[in-house]
Amino acid sequence: MESNEFIALVTNVSLLIAMAFVYDLATVRVLNLDRRLRQVLVGLGLGVIAVATMSAPWVFAPGITFDSRSVLIGVSGLFFGALPTFIVMAIAAAYRVFQGGAVLTGVSVIVASGVVGLVMRRTLKRPLADLRWSHLLVLGYAVHIAMLALMFTLPLPTALNVLRKITLPVLTIYPLGTVAIGVLMLNRLRREQAVAAVRENEVQFRTLFEQAAVGVAKLDVRTGTFALVNRRYADLLGCPVQDLLKTDIYAVTHPDDREATRQNMHDLVAGTKPSYTLVKRFTRKDGGIIWASVTASRLWRTGDEPDFAMAVIEDITEQKSVEEELRQRERLLNEVQEVSSIGGWEYDVQTRQLTWTREVYRIHELPSAYDPNDIHIDLQFYDTSGRALIETAFDRAVTAGEPYDLTVPFVTAKGNHRWVRTMGRPELRDGLPVRVVGNIADVTERMRLERQVAHLASFPAQNPYAVVEVGTDGVVRFANAASAATLSQLGLGPDARQFLPGTSEELALLRSQCEENPQTQELQLGSATFLRVVAAPPGDDSLRVYAVDITDRKKMEEEIRSLNANLEERVRRRTIELTAANRELEAFSYSVSHDLRAPLRSIDGFSQAFLEDYGTTVPEEGRKDLDRVRNATRRMGVLIDDMLTLARVTRSEMHLQTMDVSAMAAKAARDLTEESPGRDVHVDIEPGLTAVGDPQLLRIVLANLLDNAWKFTSRREHAHVAIGMVNDAQRGPAFFVRDDGAGFNPKYAGRLFVAFQRLHAHDEFPGTGIGLATVERAVRRHGGDVWAQGEVDRGATFYFTIPNLSALNSAKGDHDD
Amino acid sequence: MMTDKIILLVEDNPDDVDLTIRALEKNNIANEVVVAHDGEEALEYLTATGTYALRSASDLPQVVLLDLKLPKVSGLDVLRAVRESPRTRLLPVVILTSSSEERDIIASYNLGANSYIRKPVDFDQFLEAVRELGLYWLVLNQVPRVDR
Numbered sequence: 001m002e003s004n005e006f007i008a009l010v011t012n013v014s015l016l017i018a019m020a021f022v023y024d025l026a027t028v029r030v031l032n033l034d035r036r037l038r039q040v041l042v043g044l045g046l047g048v049i050a051v052a053t054m055s056a057p058w059v060f061a062p063g064i065t066f067d068s069r070s071v072l073i074g075v076s077g078l079f080f081g082a083l084p085t086f087i088v089m090a091i092a093a094a095y096r097v098f099q100g101g102a103v104l105t106g107v108s109v110i111v112a113s114g115v116v117g118l119v120m121r122r123t124l125k126r127p128l129a130d131l132r133w134s135h136l137l138v139l140g141y142a143v144h145i146a147m148l149a150l151m152f153t154l155p156l157p158t159a160l161n162v163l164r165k166i167t168l169p170v171l172t173i174y175p176l177g178t179v180a181i182g183v184l185m186l187n188r189l190r191r192e193q194a195v196a197a198v199r200e201n202e203v204q205f206r207t208l209f210e211q212a213a214v215g216v217a218k219l220d221v222r223t224g225t226f227a228l229v230n231r232r233y234a235d236l237l238g239c240p241v242q243d244l245l246k247t248d249i250y251a252v253t254h255p256d257d258r259e260a261t262r263q264n265m266h267d268l269v270a271g272t273k274p275s276y277t278l279v280k281r282f283t284r285k286d287g288g289i290i291w292a293s294v295t296a297s298r299l300w301r302t303g304d305e306p307d308f309a310m311a312v313i314e315d316i317t318e319q320k321s322v323e324e325e326l327r328q329r330e331r332l333l334n335e336v337q338e339v340s341s342i343g344g345w346e347y348d349v350q351t352r353q354l355t356w357t358r359e360v361y362r363i364h365e366l367p368s369a370y371d372p373n374d375i376h377i378d379l380q381f382y383d384t385s386g387r388a389l390i391e392t393a394f395d396r397a398v399t400a401g402e403p404y405d406l407t408v409p410f411v412t413a414k415g416n417h418r419w420v421r422t423m424g425r426p427e428l429r430d431g432l433p434v435r436v437v438g439n440i441a442d443v444t445e446r447m448r449l450e451r452q453v454a455h456l457a458s459f460p461a462q463n464p465y466a467v468v469e470v471g472t473d474g475v476v477r478f479a480n481a482a483s484a485a486t487l488s489q490l491g492l493g494p495d496a497r498q499f500l501p502g503t504s505e506e507l508a509l510l511r512s513q514c515e516e517n518p519q520t521q522e523l524q525l526g527s528a529t530f531l532r533v534v535a536a537p538p539g540d541d542s543l544r545v546y547a548v549d550i551t552d553r554k555k556m557e558e559e560i561r562s563l564n565a566n567l568e569e570r571v572r573r574r575t576i577e578l579t580a581a582n583r584e585l586e587a588f589s590y591s592v593s594h595d596l597r598a599p600l601r602s603i604d605g606f607s608q609a610f611l612e613d614y615g616t617t618v619p620e621e622g623r624k625d626l627d628r629v630r631n632a633t634r635r636m637g638v639l640i641d642d643m644l645t646l647a648r649v650t651r652s653e654m655h656l657q658t659m660d661v662s663a664m665a666a667k668a669a670r671d672l673t674e675e676s677p678g679r680d681v682h683v684d685i686e687p688g689l690t691a692v693g694d695p696q697l698l699r700i701v702l703a704n705l706l707d708n709a710w711k712f713t714s715r716r717e718h719a720h721v722a723i724g725m726v727n728d729a730q731r732g733p734a735f736f737v738r739d740d741g742a743g744f745n746p747k748y749a750g751r752l753f754v755a756f757q758r759l760h761a762h763d764e765f766p767g768t769g770i771g772l773a774t775v776e777r778a779v780r781r782h783g784g785d786v787w788a789q790g791e792v793d794r795g796a797t798f799y800f801t802i803p804n805l806s807a808l809n810s811a812k813g814d815h816d817d
Numbered sequence: 818m819m820t821d822k823i824i825l826l827v828e829d830n831p832d833d834v835d836l837t838i839r840a841l842e843k844n845n846i847a848n849e850v851v852v853a854h855d856g857e858e859a860l861e862y863l864t865a866t867g868t869y870a871l872r873s874a875s876d877l878p879q880v881v882l883l884d885l886k887l888p889k890v891s892g893l894d895v896l897r898a899v900r901e902s903p904r905t906r907l908l909p910v911v912i913l914t915s916s917s918e919e920r921d922i923i924a925s926y927n928l929g930a931n932s933y934i935r936k937p938v939d940f941d942q943f944l945e946a947v948r949e950l951g952l953y954w955l956v957l958n959q960v961p962r963v964d965r
Contacts, residue, residue, distance in 0.1 A: 076854060149821070222886075546915075589918075590916070594885075594886045594914070594915045594916050595886075595915075597915040597936075597938055598830055598832070598833065598915050600938045601832070601833065601834075601835065601836065601915070601936055601937075601938050601940070601943070602830075602832035603836075604938055604939060604940045605832070605836040605839070605940040605943065606832070606835075608940040608941070609835075609836075609839060609940075609942075630939075632939075633938060634938055634939050636938070637937070637938030637939065639908070640938075641917070644917070648919070652919075
């Protein structure tokens with residue numbers, strides 16, 4: 001039994017090896033055989049192995065033997081398919097019948113094993129190579145459970161006896177054996193498939209390598225020598241493959257590109273990059289040059305010693321020349337645009353991309369880094385009206401395909417004002433704009449010239465004044481309509497030379513004078529006077545004459561001059577009259593001064609003499625009468641004096657100087673105090689008061705005002721008089737003289753300063769009524785103002801202002817009336 | 818008082834002559850008063866010509882009271898003549914006039930008047946003025962001796 005089991009094990013090993021061999025037959029197409037024939041051969045091979053295993057059985061009992069044919073046939077069904085399995089089944093069954101014994105059971109086990117394997121192969125949803133060991137275990141159990149079941153084909157007692165003895169070993173050993181063999185088969189299958197795949201890849205690579213449209217070479221990176229080149233590579237370099245294999249990459253590289261190639265190769269060896277791409281030139285064997293794009297990749301793995309690289313080269317000579325041509329054309333375009341100041345642009349309606357040529361940037365004075373695609377920013381270069389025009393036109397071009405041509409003012413990025421002409425022409429496809437192509441041209445200079453020409457052309461002809469151009473040869477070159485009209489209005493002949501007579505020598509001289517400055521003269525033509533301006537137009541041998549009719553102006557000037565002369569004469573006459581009147585007035589007051597007083601003196605003097613001489617004989621009544629005569633006489637004297645003072649204040653010449661008003665007031669007060677010793681008048685004078693004016697007049701002012709103050713406080717036992725300065729809201733700094741005397745009714749304040757007006761009865765307060773009038777005159781002559789405030793019995797205040805007269809000096813005569 | 822000294826009163830108005838003389842008398846000025854009724858007469862007196870040809874030219878008055886408004890030769894012309902003559906150059910001349918015109922006063926002093934008195938209308942004041950005049954010019958004033 002033990003030797004039997006050992007023999008069975010050896011059998012299984014040999015079975016395994018045999019299976020592997022058969023499998024090789026099945027998978028490797030060593031022999032170029034028909035597929036069906038090969039399957040037959042496999043089936044026959046397997047049949048031989050099956051016979052071999054059955055020859056070394058484990059004999060359970062005579063006629064009842066067990067061997068591993070179930071494993072073999074089951075695995076065959078799974079791995080080799082129907083035809084080989086049927087063949088092996090047939091061979092095994094025949095051999096079983098030949099062995100004899102329990103033939104039925106033996107054959108049925110053979111058939112069941114094969115069927116289970118085939119069913120499993122058929123029902124599997126995945127390729128054999130993807131089977132797992134669990135599938136193989138299922139197969140092992142399925143085959144051997146079927147085998148145990150088929151034991152009942154034996155007589156029942158035998159079957160039960162057999163089952164009792166073999167169930168455990170069959171269900172433990174055989175399924176595991178199935179799995180073990182199956183795994184080996186699987187591994188074998190997988191390895192073979194991998195080999196087949198590699199082989200296929202290699203074939204594909206070869207094909208690719210040889211028939212590639214690009215040149216491929218395998219290079220030794222250490223030396224640059226070619227290890228392998230394909231036909232295309234050789235063709236590109238115009239050199240047979242064998243020759244190439246004897247040389248290196250540097251030999252076929254254009255000398256100018258060798259360094260770049262070496263550098264890239266070095267980088268590859270150094271490991272800084274796994275591949276490189278380079279556009280370079282190769283030198284063909286015939287000396288021609290080709291442009292190629294080279295991509296080279298290293299073939300070693302990281303960490304390995306660098307050895308080979310695969311280089312792919314693509315001929316781009318054609319592309320290069322097209323590029324070169326394009327570049328050439330673009331340069332030409334740019335140059336043309338620059339010369340013509342015309343820039344081009346293109347707008348793609350679909351992508352909304354706007355492209356500018358270089359000249360467009362130049363016209364905008366923008367750096368070429370600027371992105372023109374923001375149309376709104378671009379439009380800031382146009383003023384409001386121009387922008388609206390362009391926006392509308394551009395919209396219509398894009399939407400409706402309408403071309404445009406606009407000339408508009410323009411401001412560059414640097415703020416320079418220009419004129420541009422911009423055109424847009426839409427390109428239509430199927431009736432819809434797809435692209436707008438346009439140009440933009442700087443037309444500033446042209447616009448300027450056009451305007452200048454228009455200006456020059458229109459100006460002399462439309463000039464309302466005569467414009468005539470005369471050559472230095474004396475020929476009239478141009479005479480505008482106004483010049484002809486002027487001559488005919490004056491009744492003169494039509495010869496425009498009348499505006500610029502003279503010989504050609506004189507004209508040439510005039511021309512040379514005019515070149516520095518236009519010459520302006522008056523010109524008499526008929527009854528009219530002209531202001532003639534002669535200018536020299538640049539770069540021409542002619543003289544341009546502008547004649548402006550100034551006849552009316554001359555007439556007006558004459559009139560004004562005569563009016564002025566008359567005025568002077570009238571002023572002179574009036575002055576004489578005034579001077580005479582003044583002199584008369586002076587004579588009058590002089591004689592008043594002398595002659596009017598003399599009789600008064602006589603009346604008074606002789607009244608006194610009479611009283612002295614004959615007083616004793618005159619009754620008391622008569623003496624009183626004479627006293628009245630004397631009083632009246634004295635009053636008359638005072639009246640005359642006051643009137644003379646008033647006249648003098650009005651007439652006298654003013655001598656302005658800075659005056660110490662405080663001191664003058666003090667002097668006047670002192671005089672009054674001395675004159676009226678019985679009076680108790682407290683005088684308060686603000687110190688430091690000054691004014692610029694005539695001291696004589698101011699003295700009169702102060703004397704009169706203080707005299708008034710004295711007079712109207714005469715009823716006061718203790719009178720108070722103050723002199724000072726206040727700042728009046730309307731009239732500015734004002735001097736004042738204040739008393740606490742009788743005052744006056746404010747109702748009559750306006751009459752205070754009128755001559756001979758008195759507000760008080762004479763015997764109440766004596767006076768002539770001239771003092772304040774005199775004060776007013778004196779103040780007015782200083783350009784000042786005088787006014788008074790007061791109330792009956794509550795005192796009076798007199799104010800006067802003395803503006804600084806130095807500024808009014810020139811106007812001092814104004815008040816001499 | 819000094820009776821030997823003559824006062825020459827040049828005055829055309831007889832009222833004023835009388836009043837002046839009266840005022841002098843009232844003030845106890847007893848000097849002889851010679852009255853010239855116009856400027857010409859005054860000059861004749863001073864130069865001992867014309868009506869006064871018999872007079873000694875060297876006999877000059879103590880003071881001349883001169884009105885300005887005079888017939889024939891005005892007071893200012895008389896004054897000018899007096900000051901121009903070396904003989905009368907230092908003769909005290911007091912202007913006694915009705916005028917208080919500034920220009921008259923200035924002109925008088927410019928021509929060398931020794932004093933300027935305005936005849937007041939009030940006779941009392943006139944008396945006072947004449948008193949002061951007499952006191953000063955006839956009593957206090959020292960007249961330089963002039964070589965004749």
